[in-house]
Amino acid sequence: MRYTLEMRNISKSFYGNQVLKNVNIAVAAGEVHGLVGENGAGKTTLMNILFGMPVIHSTGGFEGEILINNERVNIDSPRKAMEYGIGMVHQEFMLIPGFTVTENIKLNREITKDNLLSKVFGKSMRTLDFPAMRKEARQAISTIGMSIEELAVVAGLPVAHKQFVEIAREIDKKSLKILVLDEPTAVLSETEAERLLDTIRYLAGKGVAILFISHRLSEVLKVSDRITILRDGAVVDSKPSSSFTVSEIAEKMVGRKLENVVLPPRKKEPSDEDIIMSIRNLKVYMPGEMVKDFSIDVRRGEILGIGGLAGHGKLGVANGIAGMFPAEGQVYLEGKPYKLNDPSYALRNNVVYLSEDRRGVGLLLDESVEMNIAATAIEAFGQFIKKYLFMTVYDRRKIREHALEMIKKLDIRCKSPTQVVRRLSGGNQQKVCLARAFTLNPKILFVSEPTRGIDVGAKKLVLDHLVNMNREHGITIVMTSSELAELRSICDRIAIVAEGKLSAILSPKASDAEFGLAMAGELQEVLQHG
Amino acid sequence: MDRFLEWLKRVDIPTLIIFLFLIALFVLAAFTKVSIPSLLSDSIRRIGMNGVLVLAMVPTIRVGTGPNFGLPVGIIGGLLGALISMQLGLAGFTGFWVAILFAILICLGIGLGYGWLLERVRGQEMMVGTYMGYSVVAFMSIMWLMLPFKNPDMIWAIGGKGLRYTLALDKYFAHILNNFLKFKIGGFEFPTGLLLFFAGACFLVHLFFRTRTGLAIDLVGQNERYAISSGVNPNKARLIAVVLSNVLAGVGIIVYAQSYGFLQLYQAPLFMTFPAVASILIGGASIKRANIRNVIVGTAIFQTLLTIALPVLSQVTRGDITEVMRLIVSNGMILYALTRTPKEAR
Amino acid sequence: MDKLKKVLISYAVPIAFSILCISAVLIARIPPIFLASEIVRRLSRNTFLVLSLIIPIIGGLGLNFGIVLGAMAGQAALFFVVDWKIKGLLGILVACLMASAISIVLGWLAGLTLNRAKGREMITSMILGFFANGIYQLIFLFFIGSLIPFRTKQFLLPEGVGLRNTVDLYGTVASALNNVWMVRIGTVRVFVLPLLIVAALCLFIAFLFKTKLGQDIRAVGQDMHIAEVAGINVNKVRVIAVIMSTVLAGIGQVIYLQDIGTINTYNSHEQIGLFSIAALLVGGATTRKATIWNAILGVLLFHTLFVVAPSAGNKLFGQPQVGEFFREFLAYAVIAFALAMHGWRARKILM
Structure with a gap:
């Protein structure tokens, strides 16, 4: 031929x-x-x-x-x-x-x-x-x-x-x-x-x-x-x-053989009675990922997945809540109105965000591991500081102690806490990000594309850490990902965004075809015909 | 040996070349009749004299707007402070500290305005800064002629209108720092006060960058979006950095003037910028990263180079080649820093 | 109404300058004939240099502060022409050819340098100018007469090495172009040949942007990435634009100096960079857009102010010095303003 x-x-x-x-x-x-x-x-x-x-x-x-x-x-x-x-x-x-x-x-x-x-x-x-x-x-x-x-x-x-x-x-x-x-x-x-x-x-x-x-x-x-x-x-x-x-x-595009991950049980299952964050008519002006009208209730203690095709706005949701891109709409955190467009307000209310753009937003590539873990906490909460002469400066010793603890806890593979982050592998960089988020003591953690650019072995570790944060520390997690398989492996519910709007909320056990069609925004269409 | 090679890799090539050149000059000096102790004390004096001006580069580099090419803007503030102190007829340490105080106040004001302007021209700070420096110097040249300073030591002897080009500080605060706790070992003179002041300034700046505000500046410079996601207001951080740089420039010129013994007005502030930028770059800084070590190493190498080159080279060649050398070295260094691709260590 | 507003905003600089010029002329009470003859002469003397800035602007390199490299080449060529005692038009021709040859090499080097500093071309070209000035001084202060042979001893410093501060062209190529064809209108003398050369350059620039090369320069100036994807060799086009600008500046400096008659060995080239750029900006050009008309209008306005500022300053403040500092201030401030506008706009596009 x-x-x-x-x-x-x-x-x-x-x-x-x-x-x-x-x-x-x-x-x-x-x-x-x-x-x-x-x-x-x-x-x-x-x-x-x-x-x-x-x-x-x-x-x-x-x-x-x-x-x-x-x-x-x-x-x-x-x-x-x-x-x-x-x-x-x-x-x-x-x-x-x-x-x-x-x-x-x-x-x-x-x-x-x-x-x-x-x-x-x-x-x-x-x-x-x-x-x-x-x-x-x-x-x-x-x-x-x-x-x-x-x-x-x-x-x-x-x-x-x-x-x-x-x-x-x-x-x-x-x-x-x-x-x-x-x-x-x-x-x-x-x-x-x-x-x-x-x-x-x-x-x-x-x-x-x-x-x-x-x-x-x-x-x-x-x-x-x-x-x-x-x-x-x-x-x-x-x-x-x-x-x-x-x-x-659609099935072949997204389908994967699911590993049967057995998730550890919770003390109390999340329910619609206990809503931690309620999002109504959210609009986010993020170029290439516009959110046009998105509403959802996040249940306390759950892992909520957000999926959808690129360009349809799934990434915009977390960016909007975290104040990284201009947003409007009504958001309530534990029943109280939540201020949009203010990253420091979000941090102060323990709404923490890990960007999909790990190298561009999430890390200080030329800084040490310990500084990456601590910097945000120093800025937002004044953690790790001490009085020195007449100034308040950050305390290297406290930072080191905390960093060593995190390195051990998350098994970050680095030569020392002073190693430059750029030299770490993608998986370890992501662990540094998780350590940074953990340091901020989140109520809700928005994490976007946590496994992008990470090799297969490390992917599982990162997901395990997320599950662990959720189960052991009760942190509500909203995970945005374009990898449906990983959403399905750890999430309780998965919201699919199409054309900047919520297209469907599916159970992780829903069929591949349903996911595929929801992503294409064609779910209703099929249901009508069939 | 391996560690030495490792260290060599980290050092910038131009820094190394200039350092080797410096050593060659010292070797050459040993063969000529130049007295090395007096050269050394000269060089030490010049390090302290220029150091604070070089320090003024640190905040703007660290906040990501590049070296402060608008240094004359801050220098003007310092000059005004010194002039006010002279007009008040204050001498000695009082005169010096009052000058510093006024300089800081004026520089705060100027810095706010200048920072506001630079915020409007993000991405073009170096270029706009350079020309703002030129414009302000030209504008102030008019002002020097018109401002109502009356002290006869300061205005033209004949005609009596406008300030002189250079004002002698003998009766005011000349050498006030240099002579503080000064000691001599043979032909070698150590200006303790001057170096203490420089060290103190370095220490304060170093400390500042460990406060939350200082860290915010660092974060903005390294990754603006990371800074935003950490709750930092990048505009404010940049403004603070520019103001700090301005204040350091203002203080720096007073330190310079007291050591030199004269206050230079009109075009003189323009000639401070490029050597200061070059110094910090020679010390190993890039247009994106700088620390106090870069300031000290850079100032030491550059000023020693200039001090030693004049007497040594003038014996080898004819005439004053140092001025030309300074042009080539300092601009070559800046050019190198502008054109090198950032080190993507992987 | 909106349209009028738009026009007013986009021509804000030339309009403001016109007002400034007119008031300065009125204050200084300069005789119009004197002013006219000065302006006509400066038009024929300076326009060529200002025009040399246009090509890199359209190529997206911004204001080419590196034209001082070309100016240095022009001066270097003239030094040798004077030394070899080549007189009149032939001298000018030889000087132009030599200046072009040196400028091609310098422009090529400058182009390569600027390609390594994309996004910071202006500051880099400025520092490049300062750096080249150091090399220039090294050559003409220390090497000439020692390493480089130079026969005309009266231009050398007493020790026989290094050029004096001024090298005069009287008796060799001074006014060689001016004198070919001079027309007198009343008491105003018009040097026709330099004006014709300027006109020819204008035609050439207009022609250039109707050719394939010109189109490539425009495309690269608008968007390097798209041009690259379209298969245009972006780096090469940029180098060519810089070379052209440098060569034109070299020739422009020869034209300028034959009119002035003396070379201020260590200063002429420095000033010319500043004043040419300021003039172009005064004419309404920006760091991304420039036309022939911006250049001509700019020379007219800027040099009117240049002529009248000292006497206006004298009349207003009783000190001619104030006027001198004021025109210097204006030159710098205009550039600072244009750069600020550039930064401001670039930011608006990003948002």
């Missing part, structure tokens, strides 16, 4: 954390190949490898090989990728806002004319041929069947139009052999999405190999010839799309 694109045995690690394991994928000319998976499954990384993005090569490259028309190629920059005829419609727009539609469509592929200077100084001094560029840009736009003014400046266009300009740019590439579309319909309305799918079919009809990435499973099913499902950086299934149904795909 002759494939336009083959990626063989692709593996990739970021900071010692493997995100792709021996991935194989092949696309023939004229084929629309759907690529689906939860966020963090490795789709975007795979596409970044294909496109030679700098982020791959600045983090040590990848293993495996890429073949185009059965020939091995080495793609080390976007420029190379383009030379091989690979086009990409990116998840975040790759358009220059101050340029016109024409200039963007023709970016770095401008049509030029000779002039006096160019004959002396070479090609780069050739004049741009604007009328010709404009004509071709217009042609590309009309291929999609859109009416976008080709001289309009991109910055002022509606989002959907920007998306179509991206696609027009790819269509305009005469040498286009492979087109990658990364979540192209995410910002489109239904009719617009329909038009886009038509364009995809049109391009496939012209012999372009197409890789289509989307969370909208019904669309993938509708337009693709073949579907590959990624989970945890590995291919779990790849079959013609006719042999799948939406719920099958």
Whole structure:
């Protein structure tokens, strides 16, 4: 079989954390190949490898090989990728806002004319041929069947139009052999999405190999010839799309064999009678993770899971409560009104938050383990301080004592409490974060993506520590995670967020298909039909 | 040996080069007729004289806004304090401490305004600071001509309008710190008071960074979002850092002036910034991290270099090459710090 | 109404400066003929240098404080032209060629340096200027006459090593361009050739931004990441932009100095960086946007104030010194203001 694109045995690690394991994928000319998976499954990384993005090569490259028309190629920059005829419609727009539609469509592929200077100084001094560029840009736009003014400046266009300009740019590439579309319909309305799918079919009809990435499973099913499902950086299934149904795909995307974790019993089971925090109509303005209208009651002593697809707002909830992003709505802590948008208020009321962005928010990477554990407690509560001369300074001895205790308790593997956190492994970094949270004596602990970027062995340890904090110390935990399996392994209830709203609250024992559909926001739909 | 290599890896290459160059100069000095004890006492004096100004770099670097290129802003406050003390006709320690007191008060005010401005231009502090420094110096040059100082020691002898370029402090507080508990061993002179003052300032700043406020500044500099999630108000932390830096600059220039024996007005504050920035960088600081050790080591190396280079090199080459050398060394050092990629230790 | 407000805000700097200029002219009571002849002359003398700043701004590098490198190259070239006694237009031509050659090397080095300091280009280019000044002094104070041969002893310091503080160009290339074609309008003398050269440069810049290279520079200036993904070699484009700016500054400095007639060996280049940047900003440019018209308007306004400030200061305060400090203050304050606006806007975009 002759494939336009083959990626063989692709593996990739970021900071010692493997995100792709021996991935194989092949696309023939004229084929629309759907690529689906939860966020963090490795789709975007795979596409970044294909496109030679700098982020791959600045983090040590990848293993495996890429073949185009059965020939091995080495793609080390976007420029190379383009030379091989690979086009990409990116998840975040790759358009220059101050340029016109024409200039963007023709970016770095401008049509030029000779002039006096160019004959002396070479090609780069050739004049741009604007009328010709404009004509071709217009042609590309009309291929999609859109009416976008080709001289309009991109910055002022509606989002959907920007998306179509991206696609027009790819269509305009005469040498286009492979087109990658990364979540192209995410910002489109239904009719617009329909038009886009038509364009995809049109391009496939012209012999372009197409890789289509989307969370909208019904669309993938509708337009693709073949579907590959990624989970945890590995291919779990790849079959013609006719042999799948939406719920099958959903199941394979999230499903895992559940280890039968036996959770220790509680003295008193949490109940709806005893609500520790009540959230009503929460809105959080977190770019990329907007929460539009979220309400839930958190029961004292439970472990509540929050799941959902990336971009739907599950991460926004904890960030909003902790005051990291602007939020509005009514929140009550133990029946009393709770002030939003004030991180220090949250801390003072023992609402503690561990960020999903461990390296960016959760840690002081160049500081010692002990300081990472103690700094927040010093700032928020004035713990570990002493009088010295006429000033109140922090007390190194007390900090050390506490840090040693925490290191022992959480089994943090470090050379000494003074070791710089950057040098610890992901798992031990997360334990440092947990130690920091524990030091703050939380009533409710919001913890987001606690196992992201941690190897398998350490994942279990971190989860065990969370369960331990919950059972032994009675700390209510709200855990946000994109790994459904881990939510299901330790949570009492799991809230699924879709489109910034609460889509369903499910028991951890609910079926894979139910979870998959709740995430896609299609749960009700199925229930109606079935 | 391994430990030595380990230590070598930690030291910055430019710091090492400059240090080796310094040793070479000392070796060279041994062969010339220059008296080493007098060189050493000169260098010690200059360390104490410049140290506090270098110390002023610490708060802004630690809060993440880079070296305080707006040093002249704070220096102006110090000059005003000294001028007021002179106008009041105060001499000796009274004059010195009153000058310091006024300098601190004025710098607090100026610092608040300057900090407010820098908050509005996050990300461009170094550049805006530099030009704020220039503008303020030019503006104050007009003010020096117009302000109603009347003391005849301070204004132009003839014509009588405006302050002089350099004001002699002999009758006021010149060498007041230098001479405090001063002792001599042969040709070597030790300005005890000056160094005590510098050490005291270092200690206070060191202590400050162990208070909650100081720690907040550190947190903001290292990871602003971590700081926010720890309940720190980063805007306030930055403002405090800028004010502290300003106050140190104001105090620093008075210490400098009493040791030099003259108060320099008009363009002079401009020439303080780059050597101070370079000093702390030579001491091993980066534009994101600095501590007191960097201040002491950097000032010591840089000032010793300048003191020893003048007499030694002038015997080898003709003319005063030190000024040029200072330009190259200090700006080269800053350039290096700006262009190096942050050490991502893994 | 809103539109008017917008226009007023975006032209706030030139408008404020116009008002300042007009009031200064009125206060100083400078004869208009004198003012006119001064302005025309400064237009032909300084505009080229100011124009050299435009390309890096559009390339996203901000204000290129590194044009002092080009200015140094221009001066270095003139020293040798004077030493070799090449006179008149030929001297200018040789000086320009030499200045360009040196500037290409310096600009290349500067470009590489700035590529290592993305996001802090302005402060880096400024420090680079200071650093280069140190090297320049080392060469022309200590090496020339000793390591580097120099025959014209009257320009050297008494010991025969190092250049004097001023090197005069009279008798060699002073006014060589000015004198080719001079037109008298009343008592106002207009030097046509330098003005034509400025016009040619304006045309070249306008042309450049209609070429492929110009388009790449614009794209890189707008968004480096997107340009990179589109396959543009961002680092190379940035280096080219810096080289172009440095070369133009080198030639600009030659034009400037032939008009002045003497080289202030250790100062001319320093001042020129400051005054060119201030002039461009006064003309309404920002650290991210600049046009030819900003440059021309800026030279007009800034130099009007430059001419009249001392006498206005004298009239107002009875001290010409006040006026001098005041114009210096304005130059710095304008830059500080523009930078503050830059920081402020950059922050607004982020929010």
